Amino acid sequence: MTTHVISLVSIGAHPTSGRPRRAEQDARAVELGLQLAGDNLQVLHAGDIAEPTLRAYLGMGLAQLHVLEQPAGADALPVLGDYLQDAGAQVVLTGSQAETGEGSGMLPFLLAEHLGWPLIVGLAQVESIDSGVAHVLQALPRGQRRRLKVRLPFVATVDNAGPKPRQSAYGPAQRGVLQEHDVQVVDDELFTGAVLQPAKPRPKRLKVIKAKSGADRMKAATAKASGGGGQVLKGLGPEAGAEAILKLLIEEGVVR
């Protein structure tokens, strides 16, 4: 029995040009899905069926891609949730964060909550799926992996620890079919009501070089980051805690 795997895809944006492309992490979700389910993988997108970039996913060798037709600015969450419930999906794969739109990274969490399914963050590999239980590896920082046992069905997000997506080829991309599904459009008031503005780059922490010798600099450059300078506050009241934090901020020059 093959597992019913559905990968969710969105329209990405190239980091330097901002042009639409297949989203990096979503492509990894498709790749993982193809490795799991092969031709039985179902790929799902909620959005505009006329978006030519969708064909970049078909180019990975998919015969079809299901599209829940929605205008821009509509809420993908309820339609995806309803569809997944009805489709009998056992494993739902998504990227961790969309490259366009709100890109909050909340969708997998809200979707898992909506469906009442467990969510795995940072799925790296599925080791086995047996009688309704999957053994998977979850990616942790610094290349660490954590082995988890999850019951089906579940939602999992794939980040850059997932398998590298295969090349999208022109031929299959042109031949693949975009399957349209009519759904009820729900406005995403949180999104349409908000004002978007370009993100400011996160300020860099000031680097104070304290090393006196080359050896010290070498040590500072190679040693693992350690929170040596911090202090642990325990059993303090909120007033005293706030005072300590403010003191630090003034010391660091953040608050003047």
Place this chain on the structure above:
Amino acid sequence: MLNTLLPILLFAALGLAVLGALRRVNMWRRGRAAKVDLLGGLLAMPKRYMVDLHHVVARDKYIANTHVATALGFVLSALLAILVHGFGLHNRILGYALLLASVLMFVGATFVYLRRRNPPARLSKGPWMRLPKSLMAFSVSFFLVTLPVAGILPADFGGWLLAALLGVGVLWGVSEMFFGMTWGGPMKHAFAGALHLAWHRRAERFGGGRSTGLKPLDLSDKSAPLGVEKPKDFTWNQLLGFDACVQCGKCEAACPAFAAGQPLNPKKLIQDMVVGLAGGTDAKFAGSPYPGKAIGEHSGNPHQPIVNGLVDAETLWSCTTCRACVEECPMMIEHVDAIVDMRRHLTLEKGATPNKGAEVLENLIATDNPGGFAPGGRMNWAADLNLPLLGDKKTTDVLFWVGDGAFDMRNQRTLRAFVKVLKAAKVDFAVLGLEERDSGDVARRLGDEATFQLLAARNIQTLAKYSFQRIVTCDPHSFHVLKNEYGAFDGHYRVQHHSTYMAELIDAGALNLGQHKGNSVTYHDPCYLGRYNGEYEAPRQVLRALGIEVKEMQRSGFRSRCCGGGGGAPITDIPGKQRIPDMRMEDIRETGAELVAVGCPQCTAMLEGVVEPRPLIKDIAELVADALLEEPAPAKTPNLREPAEVH
């Protein structure tokens, strides 16, 4: 006795040859349709054979003369033998003519034999070692059986023993020369070669023409295959072209990938295509294998995918598309077309472009440059140069096509040098700035015809908005694509390489040039400027104008060795025993030159990648810019600013 035996032997062999020819023609007809002038081609064939093909063969005088004697002797002897011995026209004059023809053929065959005594590695052995003996058997036998016809010897001379011997000789001769010609023997090259010349896919190459642009795929035709998967996906005249190969190995000797130990040998590739079109294995191939790949492990047939059956994918990705094989091929076979056709299938259908290929193609789609740099940074190299934009000017004399080298810090020095030259010559020029996109060269060589056509269409659309006299570029790849490959999409421009344009400027006296100082110089011909576009002279002319006497490399001009940077080879990066640029640097070192002049960003990058110590690498534009003499500074005019009123 011979009088009854000879016609039987001759006509039997001829009959079998006709059957073989029909069988062979049917094999070619498995290929796809091609637009060919069937009759016109046939009529033009003798001239193509005697002029164009002979020009290529005549680069090796020994074999050219040998071939003229053998082939002419054979054709005459065969025709006369059919008349004299086949139809029994025992005429003395015909007899003497036949004697002469067979002597001529024998002389030729002797020289073939001498060449084959200690054959160079590039030549195929196997049945080809038998050929000089077969030629001799044919010529000697027909000489002897014709002696009585010419009245030199009595008809019954020598008795039955000699007659039997001659019978065997004639049998051997006609088997090889008539029967073998159409049933796959070494003489197949004459039969298939003649038809290949008649129905060549690039008829423009004959009569001194040049045709190097890749042929476009019709992407709107949904029934046409995207590239070549199986031998039958080639056009029929491509299949015919493969069959014309004489296995001389000139391509093998010229191929940079073969020399570097990468798994490619153009001769073997063509022979593998022959195996593919006829069906079978490569076990009978008697030449050099693909480096690192054993012979006899691959097989195929017209209906079976080529890659990973007949040929491994690395073989196709090793090619730098330098066209050295095509340039050398005395049969004018189009190796590069075949390789790109097969690459197209791998990229467009299989999504199997190796190594960085997929990333580069994705970048080209998303950022219009292979490096994935932000398109907005395309003009950063010229931030302080105040270059006129064509978008502002709308019309200009020279459109300076910058190319993707704009993102490469080394090439930016070349670009800035060329701008200095343009400014010094007071040329009316402009750049497209951010409107320029990659020309599509790399995408096309990697087989991604769709992305190429996308980029080409957008560039052509941009260029159509403006008016300019000519396009000048420092990049021979952009030059080739703009000049030879945009035409198929209705983009017709006058395009010049910067060396050509600078030669014109120097001729017109527009540049105040000093002399090149110091070190001795050699010049490396870029493939896409030289072999692809025939421009060998202009760069040398520019160097001469700088007072440089070019120390030519042994392999220069049309025999120039590739730097290894073409055809997406640095991107697909197929491992070999050594690197192609290292071999080229060895060629450069042999001249003793301390500086090598180049005219291509790829060549610059590849050659500068060779570890030091090595000769310096400078673009021709840099050399010219260095030699520019500053105009005498205009006499300082006193400060004429009006005094400001002070209240």
